[in-house]
Amino acid sequence: MAPSEDIERFESTGKGRGLRALRGFKVGELLFSCQAYTYVLTVNERGNHCDSCFARKEGLSKCGKCKQAFYCNVDCQKGDWPMHKLECSSMCAYGQNWNPSETVRLTARVLAKQKTQTERTPSERFLSVKEFESHLDKLDNEKKELIQNDIAALHHYYSKNLQYADNSALEVIFAQVNCNGFTIEDEELSHLGSAIFPDVALMNHSCCPNVIVTYKGTVAEVRAVQEIDPGDEVFTSYIDLLYPTEDRNDRLKDSYFFTCDCKECATNQKDGAKLEIRKMNDPPSPQAIRDMVKYARNVVEEFRRAKFLTDLPPSELLEICELSMEKMGDVFEESNVYMLHMMYQAMGVCLYMQDWDGALKHGQKIIKPYSKHYPAYSLNVASMWLKLGRLYMGLEKRTAGTKALKKAIAIMEIAHGPDHHYIAEIKKELEH
Ligand SMILES: [Zn+2]
Ligand SMILES: [Zn+2]
Ligand SMILES: [Zn+2]
Numbered sequence: 001m002a003p004s005e006d007i008e009r010f011e012s013t014g015k016g017r018g019l020r021a022l023r024g025f026k027v028g029e030l031l032f033s034c035q036a037y038t039y040v041l042t043v044n045e046r047g048n049h050c051d052s053c054f055a056r057k058e059g060l061s062k063c064g065k066c067k068q069a070f071y072c073n074v075d076c077q078k079g080d081w082p083m084h085k086l087e088c089s090s091m092c093a094y095g096q097n098w099n100p101s102e103t104v105r106l107t108a109r110v111l112a113k114q115k116t117q118t119e120r121t122p123s124e125r126f127l128s129v130k131e132f133e134s135h136l137d138k139l140d141n142e143k144k145e146l147i148q149n150d151i152a153a154l155h156h157y158y159s160k161n162l163q164y165a166d167n168s169a170l171e172v173i174f175a176q177v178n179c180n181g182f183t184i185e186d187e188e189l190s191h192l193g194s195a196i197f198p199d200v201a202l203m204n205h206s207c208c209p210n211v212i213v214t215y216k217g218t219v220a221e222v223r224a225v226q227e228i229d230p231g232d233e234v235f236t237s238y239i240d241l242l243y244p245t246e247d248r249n250d251r252l253k254d255s256y257f258f259t260c261d262c263k264e265c266a267t268n269q270k271d272g273a274k275l276e277i278r279k280m281n282d283p284p285s286p287q288a289i290r291d292m293v294k295y296a297r298n299v300v301e302e303f304r305r306a307k308f309l310t311d312l313p314p315s316e317l318l319e320i321c322e323l324s325m326e327k328m329g330d331v332f333e334e335s336n337v338y339m340l341h342m343m344y345q346a347m348g349v350c351l352y353m354q355d356w357d358g359a360l361k362h363g364q365k366i367i368k369p370y371s372k373h374y375p376a377y378s379l380n381v382a383s384m385w386l387k388l389g390r391l392y393m394g395l396e397k398r399t400a401g402t403k404a405l406k407k408a409i410a411i412m413e414i415a416h417g418p419d420h421h422y423i424a425e426i427k428k429e430l431e432h
Contacts, residue, residue: 007031007234009126009202014261016133018204018233019126025228027377028414031211032199036218037123038083038109039184039195042102049192051084052076054184054217066091082116083109086161100157104150106194107177108158111165127202134175135257147174179256184215187412187422189383195220205256206235207248207264208375212415223415225377235262242337242373242380244271247297274373276333284331292331296338299324303345314349321346335369351387360391382411386426393429405430 005022012018025031041051049056051069053076060070063077066088071077077084086108091098100108110129120128139147151170154162164170180201184192197220200213210226211234228234239251245268249259264270277289284292303320306312321342332339343362350358367384374381385408392401405426412423 007126010233012204012233015204017127017202019199019202021228021230021232021234023230025224027224027227028417029224030417031222031224031228031234033216033219033221034197034199035121035123036195036220037121037129037198038106038113039193039218040083040102040105040109041193042191045192046070050076052080054192054215056186063088065089083112086112086158090157090160094157098157100153101150102194103174103177103181104153104157106181106196107150107174108154108162110173110177110196111162115163121198123196124198127198129176129196129198132176132180132198132201134172135179136172136175138257139175144171147171147178150174182213182220184218185379187383187416187426188387189379200236203234203236205238205252205258205260206262207237207239207241207245207260208262209235209237211236212377212379214379214416214420216416216420221417223417225375225414240380241375241378242274242340242370244268244274244337270373273335274337276336278329278331278333289331292328293338296324296328296332296341299328300338300341303342307345314353318346318349321349334365335372337369337373340366340369340373347387356391356395360388360395363388363391377411377414379411379415382408382415385411389426390429393432402430 006025008020008022009017010020012020021031039054041049041054046068047060047070049070050060050072052071055072057072060072061077063069063071063084068091069077069080069084069088071080087098087105114129148171151167151174154170155164165173177196180196180198182195182197182200184195186192192215195218197213200220200222203211203222208226210224210228210232211222212225213236214221214223222234222236238256239248241248243251245265249265252258252260259265275293277284299320303317303324306317306320325339325342325346328336328339328342334340334343343366347359347362347366350356350362363384367381367388370378370381370384385404389401389404389408392398392404409423409426412420412426416422
């Protein structure tokens with residue numbers, strides 16, 4: 001763990017508390033790391049990753065009771081028991097009907113942890129879980145209702161093993177988890193789980209962040225992606241930076257209750273390219289452009305709902321992507337972020353269907369504009385190079401594959417650090 005003389009908590013003008021560097025940091029340098037206060041492996045990755053240390057490997061051993069948690073060895077199993085016991089017998093009892101959301105699962109673990117852990121943990125050097133912002137007063141009725149549903153699910157699935165605080169205290173904890181929780185992703189940005197990293201949650205947001213957060217198992221690592229001078233505030237990004245200023249701020253307002261005033265938001269420098277309009281002899285009218293942006297935002301939302309809330313077959317998801325791209329293509333360039341959004345979704349569906357040529361075709365179109373729209377070191381760009389590289393390699397296109405994998409490594413050496421096991425794995429793929 002980095003000595004705490006390198007960074008400190010401070011009052012950031014207009015932003016409340018924040019994190020500040022006390023010395024200079026070079027690009028790629030580690031500022032600090034933070035073990036998860038608590039975490040949970042996502043249901044879909046059970047059996048692929050150890051529930052305790054998140055290691056990805058074959059031949060993990062099952063929990064003998066529920067047969068739904070998987071571990072490297074007895075040590076991992078023992079280490080996880082204080083958390084797994086919240087779910088083990090409940091999963092046996094409910095069987096197929098056991099389906100609390102990941103937020104509920106994570107919050108149950110926060111409650112259990114708070115019961116047993118009364119002293120400040122090493123994950124809370126700068127900010128403790130108790131101090132988390134809840135923004136409870138800013139929640140609208142819809143959000144409050146979602147929290148009440150979560151509380152009901154908590155009572156339903158976890159009551160045997162947890163004693164609860166009263167409803168208003170639970171409301172605060174759910175609100176805190178909602179705006180301070182992290183999702184853990186793998187090197188291709190696939191979702192692995194959710195976690196609480198208190199010290200990481202202290203950092204404020206910027207759309208031109210000077211650090212990136214990556215994960216090594218259940219440890220978060222924070223590295224500089226811009227030169228940081230002594231006294232500089234440390235900024236991470238809370239959101240996907242692909243989108244134009246207005247969309248980013250809608251997202252920030254909705255999830256984190258503030259409007260960003262970073263350089264990117266003040267100047268809107270990249271918005272023109274992000275909303276690139278087709279060059280035509282008879283260019284679309286301003287009204288036609290506005291209408292198409294409105295359509296694009298709706299279709300993004302429509303697709304999200306279709307993907308997560310319905311069981312539409314992949315072929316129909318793909319059709320939404322294709323039809324919307326065809327329509328948007330009348331007005332937008334292919335480099336337009338709404339086109340890219342649907343291309344990315346289409347690529348995801350192709351990967352899911354193991355249509356490697358289809359996935360590659362989309363990925364090849366995405367990578368160049370991605371590199372332009374995102375900051376210099378971006379996990380979105382790295383993971384796109386990685387997916388492309390792996391697709392090329394799988395399709396025996398070694399020259400293109402090698403080039404793409406090396407592009408991924410170049411970004412990851414800064415963002416993940418050169419010693420990360422993901423990089424060692426990609427280097428092995430290069431040798432084959
Ligand atoms: Zn393990
Ligand atoms: Zn079990
Ligand atoms: Zn911003």
